[in-house]
Amino acid sequence: MTFAVLPDLQQLATPMAQPVPPCHPAGERSAFQRAARPVSTQAILTALLLPPLGLALAAIVLALMAWRGQRMAGLFAAIALAAQIGLATPLASGWLRASLERLVPDADGPDDTAAGAIIVLGADLVRTATGPDVGPLTLERMRAAAALHRRTGLPLLVTGGAVASGEQVAVAAVMARSFAADFGLPVRWIEPRARNTRENARLSAALLRQAEIGRAYAVTHAWHLPRALLSFRQAGFAVSPVGVRRALAPDGRASDFIPRPDHLARSWFYLREWAGLALYAWRGG
Numbered sequence: 001m002t003f004a005v006l007p008d009l010q011q012l013a014t015p016m017a018q019p020v021p022p023c024h025p026a027g028e029r030s031a032f033q034r035a036a037r038p039v040s041t042q043a044i045l046t047a048l049l050l051p052p053l054g055l056a057l058a059a060i061v062l063a064l065m066a067w068r069g070q071r072m073a074g075l076f077a078a079i080a081l082a083a084q085i086g087l088a089t090p091l092a093s094g095w096l097r098a099s100l101e102r103l104v105p106d107a108d109g110p111d112d113t114a115a116g117a118i119i120v121l122g123a124d125l126v127r128t129a130t131g132p133d134v135g136p137l138t139l140e141r142m143r144a145a146a147a148l149h150r151r152t153g154l155p156l157l158v159t160g161g162a163v164a165s166g167e168q169v170a171v172a173a174v175m176a177r178s179f180a181a182d183f184g185l186p187v188r189w190i191e192p193r194a195r196n197t198r199e200n201a202r203l204s205a206a207l208l209r210q211a212e213i214g215r216a217y218a219v220t221h222a223w224h225l226p227r228a229l230l231s232f233r234q235a236g237f238a239v240s241p242v243g244v245r246r247a248l249a250p251d252g253r254a255s256d257f258i259p260r261p262d263h264l265a266r267s268w269f270y271l272r273e274w275a276g277l278a279l280y281a282w283r284g285g
Contacts, residue, residue, distance in 0.1 A: 050271050052264055055084045087267040088259035094250035096270035100223040107225055107243030115154060115240055116213035117189075119204050120145040121197070121220040121228060122160020122171030132169045134178045137221065142175060144244045145219040146183045154217070155188035157207060159200045197224070198231045198280060205237035214238065222246040223270060227277045234284040 047053055059080040066074030086092050101107075120142060124135030134142065138160075149156055156179065160171030170192030179185045189207045194200040208216060215238040220228050222243030232239045250256045 046272060046275070050268055050275065051087050052084055052268065055080045055087075059084070084264075085259050087271075088261065088264035089257055090260065090263050091250045091252070091256040093263040093266040093270065094247065094256070096267055096274075097223050097247055098249040100226055100270060100273055101243070101246055103226040104222065104229060104241055104243060107222055107241040107246070111152075112215070112217065112240040114215045114238075115152070115217050117157055117208055117211075117216040118145050118148055118152070118154050119157045119159060119200075119208075119216050119218045119239065120175065121200050121218065121224070122158060122163075122175055122194075123221075125163055125169070125171055125174060132174050134171075134174055138171065138175060139178075140244050141219050141221065142179060142183070144242060146179070146185055148217060148219065148242060149185060152217075156185065157189040157191065157204055157216070158187050159191040159194050159204045161193050161195050161199075197227050197276070198234070198284075201228065201231035201235040201237065205232065205235045208237070215240070217242050220244060223273060227273055227280060230277065230280050230284070234280070 048057070059077045062073045062077035062080060066077060123137035123141060125132045125138070126135045145156060148154075158172040158175040158179070160175065162168060162170055172190045172192045172194075176187040176190050179187050189204075189211075191200075191203045191207055194203050204216075208214075218225075218228055218232060218239035219242040222245065225241050225243050229239065229241055
């Protein structure tokens with residue numbers, strides 16, 4: 001709901017694990033860095049239309065209309081504010097998450113003897129005093145992938161480009177470094193160009209096809225799996241889903257109705273997934 005001249009895919013798809021280069025400061029350039037890009041129209045529209053900003057802007061406009069004498073606008077402004085508060089409750093964020101996870105009921109990583117690799121989709125990065133590091137969402141996916149690797153012995157592929165305009169370090173490069181340093185695991189393929197889930201699937205599939213691998217595990221959060229699986233399906237590549245941290249649906253206890261800022265952020269993630277899923281289905285069929 002995640003940030004130069006790049007080598008050819010042929011260079012990246014080497015059959016042996018490659019040493020992971022360090023993540024360089026912003027002023028340096030490497031094959032695992034991306035040039036800064038302007039903010040995309042899609043990113044701007046996502047910020048403007050989805051809560052919390054979308055509802056806040058709507059409430060402001062409606063409040064101004066009410067101030068100018070349009071009484072019904074005041075009612076709709078109050079509804080927008082109430083919806084904003086509602087989305088900040090664990091009940092709303094939990095329901096949105098469950099609505100996504102129900103779309104992929106069998107996502108516990110069952111044994112797939114035909115799989116030849118493990119694809120780990122990158123998510124977020126965090127800035128630290130010593131440089132970029134994997135964020136909590138990315139780390140959760142890596143931990144699940146590491147467990148799957150130890151169970152199956154399959155090689156790892158990490159995918160993810162820069163997560164924000166102005167950032168040059170690719171998520172995949174930081175993931176590869178963290179796999180080596182924190183898990184003691186080599187990464188065989190590094191895909192550092194994907195800007196979104198659709199490109200995660202398309203570029204990862206291209207790497208694995210060059211290695212004559214036609215099926216793989218796909219590791220991401222359970223709420224992200226519907227869009228990820230649709231993307232792989234549109235790329236014509238077969239995957240077995242591995243859903244990270246599937247949650248329990250809210251049960252209506254009193255604490256589920258108390259608004260919290262972190263649940264407003266979660267609701268944004270899940271609404272973004274629904275919007276992305278609809279957009280991918282509309283674009284790709």
